[in-house]
Amino acid sequence: FFVCVVILASSVLSVLGVALCAAEIVHQTKPGKTETLNCGITGASKWLRGSDLLHSVHPGTGMPLRGKGEIVQRSRMKQGRNLEISRITPQDAGLFTCSGNRQEEHHRLVVSSASVSPSARLEVGSEATLQCEVSGLPQGAAVEWVRPGGGQRHRTSRLQLSSVALTDAGSWECVFSVGGKTLNETVTLQVTVMKRAYEVVPVKNCDAVWKVMNDFRHN
Template sequence: MRTIVWFVFVLCALSASGKVFVAKQGQKTMLECGVSTYSDTLEWNRENDLLCSTPKVQRKYSFPRTGKSDTALRSKIRPETRLEIAGVTMQDAGKFTCKADGKSYQHTLLVVLVSASSSGDLLLGSEVTLKCQVTGMNPDSTVQWKRPDGRSHAGSQAELKSVARSDAGTWNCMFSYDGTTYSESLEIKVQEPKTTAPPPTQKSKDNGKPSCLDCVTHPKPNDALLLGLSWWMWVAIGVGCLLVLLLIVLIVVLRERNKRRKRKFRSMKNGGLPMRPKNYCQCNRPAAAAKPQQGRRREKPSAPPLQPLLME
């Protein structure tokens, strides 16, 4: 009977001890409370600082509360009991306590950061330092690197004096906490440095004459200069002069045209003539018959009298 009681006590202690969560700096992490639901109130704390508290049912004197720390401002309770922390920093590591209906569950958050002193692909023969920073661990915890070939490198830093092709691959940062080993990987890529070809040397065709590397090339006959200017510059100057001449002729023609119009306008104004001929309406009607002349009517001349015929 006593053995059963101790077994139940150990199980309860293990369930209340909580879990260890590992998060990378700058990412988002989710902490589990230890229970999936609650009936009264749920509260999350980091060390002695309140992060957030929410009641199951809104009552008169019960309402959600939020802490004022930097971690509290980036934390919120997700359905239904989990705690979400956005943008994890190295200062967020530590002990977290979840209280559900008066029962506490303590958890640990470890924040790890793996980095290389040189960003991007590493060059053969270059020097680089790999760092593994873990916060929230016990003083007696150990940190070491494991190379891609499986060999161990003691310490949280791995200094590579001359990068080789065998250094390419996945490096694992190994650290232990409460007897459990955790790891965080870092991918390393190695490439050969770019080689620059030497400048070509000019060989001399004539025997006995030294080669000339920094000689001034003489212009070809087609590119001969006239008065210090190339042929295309003379073409541009000619086209420009032609355009200016055409513009001057156009201005003179327009000016003379305006003068003629002004003289015509003044002559028409001084002579009293209408500026423009009037267009009268012309109707297509038959012309009226001529009126008879009034006065004494002219009598027709009377016929001459008949003369008697001469008798023979």
């Protein structure tokens, strides 16, 4: 009976350990920026992206080791255990792992941006496309556009406005959830009414105007 209790307790701790390792620290950034992934493991000596080695320290000699790939050229280990990535691209997004002392810590890098075409300054009746680019989301994660004021939601990353109205003006949010956190990108639309192509002006000498119009009509 005592042996069974020990085995059970050990199994529970093992399950808890796996759960803790599976938790992800989420980082959101934009293309072109620099992001630092801070590893919380004391003595961490290795960083992976997926299963690919980025940087590590040889346990015997302390010499730095580097993996292959374009992201390796734009990244480095800082303060011995943190990973700094510069000039970030959407292709950098995904799952990163730091490890050391028989421990692992998982980080998810999400690269996002939002835009409006042809422009964020629009006229009533014109067309516009709202585009939300998000890389690094886990499989099945949804991307939505939310109207100004938190109204109607559109479950798509690309939203077409076929006839812009004054009620479309304001901040549109692109929202998505990762690891229990809700992240967003925002674009602001400015909508104006198109001015008339002509202008009514007062005329003092109506007889002269009628004469000009009659002459034009008879010529």
